[in-house]
Amino acid sequence: MSGDSPQDWRHPGYVAVIDLVAARAGLLPPSCPPAAMEGIDRAMARAGLSDFPTYLARLEAEPAMLDDLLVELTIGETYFFRTPEHFRFVRYQVLPDVLRRRGPGHVVRVWSAGCASGEEPYSLAVLLMEEGYGERMEVRATDVSRAALARAQLGSYSEWSLRGSEARHMRPFLLAEGKRYRLVPQVRNRVHFGYLNLADDTWPSHTQGLWGMDLIFCRNVLIYFNRPTIEAVARRLHASLAEGGFLIAGPSDPPLNTFAPFETILTDWGLVYHRTAPGQAPWAHSVRHAPPPAPRPVPTPPPVASTPPMPSPQPMPESPSPLGLEGAKRALALGDWGEAARLAAAHPEDAEAEAMAIRALANVNPLAAVRACTEAIRRHPLAVELRYLEAMLLLGLGRLADAERAARQAIYLEPSLAVAHLMLGHILRRQGDTEGARRAFRTAESLCATLAPDTLVPLADGERAGRLAEVAREERTRLEAVREETRE
Known part of the structure; x- marks a missing residue:
């Protein structure tokens, strides 16, 4: 806890809890004490406890209670086919390599480590089915949250889980149930x-099926661990791979090749880790130009009357059409972030193009995206989307005071921008200003409530007013409950 001053914490009991989490789970000290304290408060409330000595004793004795706390101190953000370039690498590079080495009868083994509510492993399953591995695949998924695992096994999702550009792959396998969608048993x-x-050092494990993996997704999990834990996890991930297997981590995760004998594969969007088989030549240093294989037959899902038919997935083109902004939009939709940023940045006179370039760049280099956003704002000082993007990027980097400034500037330029009020609420809550956060969430809720529930909310990445109002209401209600508990 050396990075936090004593005045950052309301009570020394919080420090003791964080120290226990670091010792037992290898988590780093939180970068934002107010947010961590809120999470601990919620976990203690669920346990029906209000005093730290009892809570600490229960954390020591009950693994499930520690798991519940870990969920509060980490972020389980996910949606179907999130970061499409990862899935394209699997489709066009990993699977052809496995077929070449292991033959057509091999059962492909895949593991989603840190699967949250299940969107990632289900995306992998659908990809394998599309590529003809329906009867020759084994997909494992693990998480530290038993509640998230229960939701994942239920397989029921809202439109929010389908907000990614590649969600079209999932829709043929979803049954509409009111405002939600249920995955078909086939998936x-x-x-x-x-x-x-x-x-924990309980894996690799034949009992749990966590061994001999052709592919592991472990994305945005390692960012929470301290260095000794990262070293141990990296070694175990390498040991869990089959010879010739691949590991895909998140863009913000620490490099792992210094902790385990991985070969690193450089792509346009980041690194992939590879366990080289004995006698196998090193993988090519760049694989972005490798041609995609011919598409395999797509399995036929059960008929779904309430879901419109979607086109069968097509092979990824080698590169988008370089025709100005249309080329940039196409590259952005394909997840070719570098090309999208390059094409869009060629139009600095257009604020919308600048925003498109910044969104693409943010997927590759958030710090560079912040710098590009600063320059774009100088050219377009009245562009509200640029101010909103700046706030979003700064929040992601933990620069809360700067993020608050940018969010307030966006609201000044467009007072009715609901997503800016919602973001301001998150920023203020992390800064410990719960009353200001509550007001911001209430404003976002009110603005969305003035719209028809199915109306697309500006700058909300396809989110509709009804769902966004529900999110804001849940955040406001949670803060009000904490305030009432504090008064009592």
Whole structure:
């Protein structure tokens, strides 16, 4: 806890809890004490406890209670086919390589480590089905949150889980149930879920099926761990791979090749880790120009009357059409961030193009995206989208005071921008200003409530007013409940 001053914490009991989490789960000290204290408060409230000595004793004795706390101190953000370039690498590079080495009868083994509510492993299952591996695949998924695992096994999702550009791959396998969608058994039964704390030394494990993996997704999990835990997890991930297997981490995760004998593969969008088989030549240093294989037959899903038919997935083109902004939009939709940023940045006179370039760049280099945003704002000082993007980027980097400034500037330029009020609420809550956060969430809720529920909210990435109002209401209600508990 050396990075936090004593005045950052309302009570020394919080420090003791964080120290216990660091010792037991290998988590780094939180960068934002107010947000961590709120999470601890919520976990203690669920446990029906208000005094730290009792809570600490229960954390020591009850693994499930520690798991519940870990969920509060980490972020489980996910949606179907999130970061499409990762899935394209699997489709066009990993699977052809496995087929070449292991033959057509091989059962492909895949593991989603830190699967949250299940969108990632289900996306992998659908990809494998599309590529003809329906009867020759084993998909494992683990998480530290038993509640998230229960939601994942249920297989029920809202439109929010389908907000990514590649969600079209999932829609043929979803049954509409009111405002939600349920995965068909054809997909749901392909994934085997199980509890696992990656910081524990209980894996690789034949009992849990966590061994001999052709592919591991472990994205945006390692960012929470301290260095000794990262080293141990990296070694175990390498040991869990089959010879020739691949590991895909998140863009913000620490480099792992210094902790385990991975070969690193450089792509346009980041690094992939590879366990080289004995006698196998090193993988090419760049694989972006490798041609995609011919598409395999797509399995026929059960008929879904309430879901419009979607086109069968097509092979990824080698590069988008370089025709100005249309080329940039196409590259952005394909997840070719570098090309999208390059094409859009060629139009500095257009604020919308600048915003498009910044969104693409943010997926590759958030710091560079912040710098580009600053320059774009100088050219377009009245462009509200640029101010909003600046706030979003700064929040992601933990620069809360600067993020608050940018969010307030966006609101000054467009007072009715609901997403800016919602973001301001998150920023203020992390800064410990719960009353200001509550007001911001209430404003966002009120603005969305003035719109028809199915109306698309500006700058909300396809989110509709009804769902965004629900999100703002849940955040406001949570803060009000904490305020009432504090008064009592």
